[in-house]
Amino acid sequence: MKRNLVLGFACLLIALVACSSVGGEPSTTPLPPTKVPAATRTPQPTVDRTATAEAVAAEEMAHLQELVAPDLELAGYSLDEGQLGYAASEDISLTVDTFGTRVNDFLDSSKPSFANFVLGVDVEWDSETGRAGCHIMFRAGDDLDKDEFAVLQTIRLSGAPEWAIILVKYDAGQTILNAGGYQSSAAIKLASGSTNHYVLVVDGPSFIVYANGERIGAGTMPARVTEGTIAFGAWQESGLTTCNFSNIWVWELPDNE
Numbered sequence: 001m002k003r004n005l006v007l008g009f010a011c012l013l014i015a016l017v018a019c020s021s022v023g024g025e026p027s028t029t030p031l032p033p034t035k036v037p038a039a040t041r042t043p044q045p046t047v048d049r050t051a052t053a054e055a056v057a058a059e060e061m062a063h064l065q066e067l068v069a070p071d072l073e074l075a076g077y078s079l080d081e082g083q084l085g086y087a088a089s090e091d092i093s094l095t096v097d098t099f100g101t102r103v104n105d106f107l108d109s110s111k112p113s114f115a116n117f118v119l120g121v122d123v124e125w126d127s128e129t130g131r132a133g134c135h136i137m138f139r140a141g142d143d144l145d146k147d148e149f150a151v152l153q154t155i156r157l158s159g160a161p162e163w164a165i166i167l168v169k170y171d172a173g174q175t176i177l178n179a180g181g182y183q184s185s186a187a188i189k190l191a192s193g194s195t196n197h198y199v200l201v202v203d204g205p206s207f208i209v210y211a212n213g214e215r216i217g218a219g220t221m222p223a224r225v226t227e228g229t230i231a232f233g234a235w236q237e238s239g240l241t242t243c244n245f246s247n248i249w250v251w252e253l254p255d256n257e
Contacts, residue, residue: 068249071120074210075201077253085114085252092245094234096132102235104137104144107248111142115227116203116253122246124195125156128239132156135235137168138202139221139228145170149228150177150221152200152209154188161188165207165219177207178219187214203253 069079086107094103125134133155141147148169155162164182167175176182188211189196199210208218230250234243 067247068120068251071199071210072118072251074213075118075199075208077118077251082118082251082253084249085117086112086248086250088248092232092248093242094134094232094244095240095242096234096236097240100237102233104231104233107230107232107250111229113227113229114138114202114250114252116255117201118251118253119200119202119230119249120197120251121232121248122195122197123154124193124244124246125154125234125241126193126244127156127236127241128192130236130238132236132239132241133234134243134245135233136198136200137231137233138200139225140231141228144231147228148225150207150225151233152198154196154198155182156190156192160184161190163188163209163211163216165209165217167221167225177221178209178217180217183217185211185214185216187211187216 064079064084068084072078072081088107092105092107094105096103119136119138121136123134125132133153135154136152137144137149138151140149148167151166151168153164153166162182162184165177167177197212201208201210205220205223206218207221209216232243232245234241
């Protein structure tokens with residue numbers, strides 16, 4: 001009888017251990033590692049760098065044809081004469097809010113120098129009242145307060161717009177270089193907020209000015225003023241004035257022999 005009880009108890013104990021291994025604590029036997037499939041790489045097309053460069057060059061030429069070529073033709077030149085010297089990637093916006101003052105900014109911080117060139121630029125002027133203007137300086141030195149330079153000055157009056165090319169040296173006064181001095185031109189849009197497209201041709205001592213596709217004047221510069229950088233400016237005598245210069249490009253012409 002006791003032997004049967006012992007055997008029964010042993011069987012019960014074996015059964016409990018078997019059950020606990022099924023529904024109790026997890027087995028400590030390590031599982032085989034899961035094999036992660038290798039990532040599938042999508043084949044990438046081979047880049048034809050030569051073709052890409054040619055496409056970029058073609059796009060740039062198309063842009064030149066659209067932006068520069070018409071103005072060069074207006075001035076009597078073509079894309080076969082000279083090369084693109086500069087094309088601004090951003091506008092230059094200048095604001096004057098103090099009576100009787102002017103502000104200037106160079107074409108580029110590197111102050112590139114140009115001798116003979118064609119310059120194209122859109123100039124939007126916005127002024128509250130009184131005399132104000134936007135100007136383009138050329139063949140200038142690094143210091144506009146000391147060096148001599150030429151400037152295309154445009155003035156927005158209440159009655160009519162005026163323009164002139166002036167030779168400036170602030171400690172020695174200024175000289176008007178175009179025949180007839182300051183001149184009014186119906187080709188220049190007067191209204192505040194209007195945009196005028198100017199083309200300035202500087203070749204040797206000669207210069208020609210176009211406004212919105214119309215030639216408005218010409219003149220000559222002293223032989224000593226031969227080369228320099230380009231800058232832009234705004235000025236006013238009363239009210240708030242803003243000049244915004246956009247679509248700026250400079251086409252370098254071949255040197256005169």
